[in-house]
Amino acid sequence: MTTQLIILRDRLGTDISNRYQAAILRQEVATIVDSHGPDATVEFDFTGVRTMSDSLADELFAVLVEERGEDWFRQHIRVLNLSPVLRQTLLQAVQSRLCDFETA
Numbered sequence: 001m002t003t004q005l006i007i008l009r010d011r012l013g014t015d016i017s018n019r020y021q022a023a024i025l026r027q028e029v030a031t032i033v034d035s036h037g038p039d040a041t042v043e044f045d046f047t048g049v050r051t052m053s054d055s056l057a058d059e060l061f062a063v064l065v066e067e068r069g070e071d072w073f074r075q076h077i078r079v080l081n082l083s084p085v086l087r088q089t090l091l092q093a094v095q096s097r098l099c100d101f102e103t104a
Helices: 008-012 019-036 054-068 070-076 084-103
Strands: 003-007 041-045 077-080
Touching (some): 003 008, 008 041, 019 054, 054 070, 070 077
């Protein structure tokens, strides 16, 4: 089993909001999982992250769910040390994207 830890504070700062950086990180995550096989896991550590924009949550997490599916996301992605506020931002982004996807 391969586990890759991504410390978001170190990669993006304490107030994360850049959609472009999120897209790059999303591609990196997909490459990690694809290259390390079905047991690969990517862990996102939110320690020290104070705020996350809706657009970053959408581009990084919701797009992964939309593109790869909820089962894939649950199997390969772990989210650590997420405050209740950041958790709500992430869940709303995923829910919004999935609702938009279903009505398209």
